[in-house]
Amino acid sequence: IDYITLEIPTMNRITINTKLYYLLTHADGEVHKKEEEMGDKMMWHMSMNKDKFYAQIDELSMYDREIIFDDCIKELKTFDKNDQINCLAWMCLIANADGFMDKSEWDLIYKIYHKYLSLNLPEITARQKELHKFIQQYANIPDSSKNEPRDPTKVKNEPSKPTKVEVKTSPATDKPRLSFPM
Numbered sequence: 001i002d003y004i005t006l007e008i009p010t011m012n013r014i015t016i017n018t019k020l021y022y023l024l025t026h027a028d029g030e031v032h033k034k035e036e037e038m039g040d041k042m043m044w045h046m047s048m049n050k051d052k053f054y055a056q057i058d059e060l061s062m063y064d065r066e067i068i069f070d071d072c073i074k075e076l077k078t079f080d081k082n083d084q085i086n087c088l089a090w091m092c093l094i095a096n097a098d099g100f101m102d103k104s105e106w107d108l109i110y111k112i113y114h115k116y117l118s119l120n121l122p123e124i125t126a127r128q129k130e131l132h133k134f135i136q137q138y139a140n141i142p143d144s145s146k147n148e149p150r151d152p153t154k155v156k157n158e159p160s161k162p163t164k165v166e167v168k169t170s171p172a173t174d175k176p177r178l179s180f181p182m
Contacts, residue, residue, distance in 0.1 A: 014056045014059065014060065015048070015056075016072060016075050016076065016079075016087060017042060017046065017048075017087060017090060018048075018053055018056045018057065018060070019060065019068055019071065019072050019075075020072055020087060020090070020091055021039050021042070021057070021090075021091075021094060022057055022060045022061075022068065023065060023068055023069060023072065023108060024091050024094055024095055024105055024108060024109075025039070025094065026065070027102065027104040027105045027107075027108050028102035028104045028105055029104075032097070032098040033098075034097040034098040034099070035094050035095075035097045035098055037097065038093055038094045038097035039053075039094060041135045042090050042093070042094070045131075045134070045135060072112070073112070073116050076112070076116070076117060077116070077117070081119070084113075084117050084119060085119060085123050085124055085127050086127060086131075088109065088112065088113050088117075088119065088124045088127075089124055089125075089127035089128040089130075089131050090131065091108075091109050091112075092109060092124060092125070092128045093128055093131060093132060093135075095109060
């Protein structure tokens, strides 16, 4: 008997926040514009590349949601409490972004933080408020997350202009001192 080996892509290279975002935004059956906007803020805050993020979201659609969920729980259990709280706080921000947390979204969040991680809701809520305050400072985030990181080897090296340094003497002490142009 000949056996055919199928290569199944692994989700290991997809970040936990991307997986949780996917599960959360698909929990109620529709992705809302405000949830996408909050996802963009999360990407910006975490320095995630937008194109790669959405490519990973597309890839996740090939998996059964239960498999993604189980993978998330397994990965979250390896995190320290602070990182677990951060992940859940982002989920809450995204779920509330459209002004309403659907029951299916709450069920998902509750199941993760209460049943699987045994976290306290007040700690998650406090972190959610901290993150919300922080991102409100940057309401108009530039869309730089689309851009690839700059490759320093491809940057045109221009000769730098020499800085003129003058040596002056102080009339009081007659000791030299440096004066740099501003």
